Amino acid sequence: MSYVPYGRQNITRDDIDAVVSVLESDFLTQGPVGPRFENALAGYAKARFAKITNSATSALHISCLALGVGPGHLVWTTAVSFVASANCALYCGADVDFVDIDAKTHNISLEALHSKLIEARKTNSRLPTVVIVVHLAGLPVEMAKVAALADEFGFQVIEDASHAIGSMYEGSPIGSCEYSDITVFSFHPVKIVTTGEGGAILTNSLAIARKVELLRSHGITRDLDEMTQTPHGPWYYEQQMLGFNFRMTDIQAALGLSQLQKIDNFIGQRMEIAERYNSLLDDAGIGTPSTIFAPGNRSAWHLYVIRVNEQNLSGSRNQIFERLRANGIGVNLHYIPIYRQPYYAKLGFDSARFPESEAYYREAISLPIYPRLSVEDQTRVVELLKSQSGHQTIF
Numbered sequence: 001m002s003y004v005p006y007g008r009q010n011i012t013r014d015d016i017d018a019v020v021s022v023l024e025s026d027f028l029t030q031g032p033v034g035p036r037f038e039n040a041l042a043g044y045a046k047a048r049f050a051k052i053t054n055s056a057t058s059a060l061h062i063s064c065l066a067l068g069v070g071p072g073h074l075v076w077t078t079a080v081s082f083v084a085s086a087n088c089a090l091y092c093g094a095d096v097d098f099v100d101i102d103a104k105t106h107n108i109s110l111e112a113l114h115s116k117l118i119e120a121r122k123t124n125s126r127l128p129t130v131v132i133v134v135h136l137a138g139l140p141v142e143m144a145k146v147a148a149l150a151d152e153f154g155f156q157v158i159e160d161a162s163h164a165i166g167s168m169y170e171g172s173p174i175g176s177c178e179y180s181d182i183t184v185f186s187f188h189p190v191k192i193v194t195t196g197e198g199g200a201i202l203t204n205s206l207a208i209a210r211k212v213e214l215l216r217s218h219g220i221t222r223d224l225d226e227m228t229q230t231p232h233g234p235w236y237y238e239q240q241m242l243g244f245n246f247r248m249t250d251i252q253a254a255l256g257l258s259q260l261q262k263i264d265n266f267i268g269q270r271m272e273i274a275e276r277y278n279s280l281l282d283d284a285g286i287g288t289p290s291t292i293f294a295p296g297n298r299s300a301w302h303l304y305v306i307r308v309n310e311q312n313l314s315g316s317r318n319q320i321f322e323r324l325r326a327n328g329i330g331v332n333l334h335y336i337p338i339y340r341q342p343y344y345a346k347l348g349f350d351s352a353r354f355p356e357s358e359a360y361y362r363e364a365i366s367l368p369i370y371p372r373l374s375v376e377d378q379t380r381v382v383e384l385l386k387s388q389s390g391h392q393t394i395f
């Protein structure tokens with residue numbers, strides 16, 4: 001029996017040909033394909049600018065820097081995400097705090113965010129410079145409400161859309177930055193489209209686009225209009241700030257550009273899989289994610305997360321998880337609440353502050369979902385989920 005992972009890339013001949021053609025060209029990096037991928041991304045997400053990077057982690061890092069995050073500043077994010085959503089603030093010397101999740105959407109709770117902001121104002125505590133929201137599993141956060149809070153309390157907004165290229169909110173693609181300063185995509189192989197490793201920063205602000213362009217390439221400019229000194233000669237370039245090498249190669253950009261042509265097909269397949277799970281699990285006493293969205297909204301279905309509470313007939317969450325793993329199904333848990341990581345626990349977070357994140361961590365399982373997951377494999381996952389622990393199904 002073959003191993004079924006929770007997620008995987010979908011690479012076809014056209015992707016391979018696109019990569020090979022870069023390998024046979026003059027430029028492996030900083031050639032013409034990177035900017036072409038950027039234009040395609042900006043067009044797809046309906047943002048003015050897209051700037052590609054070597055990962056979403058580095059994209060989040062320089063996004064925080066571009067928004068002025070530094071020592072003494074505070075960044076808030078959701079308690080249930082990949083650690084990169086919080087680490088980016090620490091890279092800048094800022095402090096991080098977490099907001100509990102919503103019991104239904106598993107995204108940042110906007111009620112909890114609102115109360116925490118009111119509390120901070122009342123007690124004269126620091127307010128966040130930036131709030132990073134995460135469209136978990138691809139499900140869009142209610143960005144209009146986030147933007148209203150941002151106006152009221154004076155913070156900036158980054159959307160960590162690592163799961164959500166192709167998701168829609170109120171009829172606009174996630175990445176259009178209608179309600180945020182910056183949106184970040186990830187192109188890791190388990191995500192919706194891949195470049196191997198890679199990320200992108202989307203923004204409608206020319207100033208932010210310029211700044212991240214500098215930060216991703218050593219803080220160096222070759223643009224004559226931006227020079228602070230008179231060029232010494234034709235070789236001249238200027239380092240104007242302390243930047244990094246966070247560039248994406250043209251080899252990767254070619255893969256991304258080729259993958260992006262097929263994104264709507266990828267998401268269509270993911271939607272079908274989610275709907276099939278929902279109908280197969282209808283009577284299983286398992287918490288399934290809704291496939292019905294507010295008008296104009298859609299999920300890219302990066303993950304399909306079920307909730308199994310203690311009373312489930314086919315076993316506890318841990319029993320079900322282990323049964324599936326023992327049968328070659330690579331179920332997973334997205335994510336261990338970040339404050340529970342030893343590194344963060346040392347910073348003094350108290351899990352009692354995050355009851356919904358704790359409940360999620362007790363009950364969640366990510367089931368396999370990716371284009372070309374076969375109906376047979378999906379049926380096998382569901383049968384294993386429903387079978388009584390330690391017994392064979394007898395019909």
Ligand SMILES: *Cc1c(COP(=O)(O)O)cnc(C)c1O
Pocket residue numbers: 055056057058081082084085134160162163186187188197198199
């Ligand atoms: C994958 C992921 C990241 C990091 O992406 P990389 O491209 O691997 O650096 C950040 N945030 C979230 C929510 C992710 O899922």
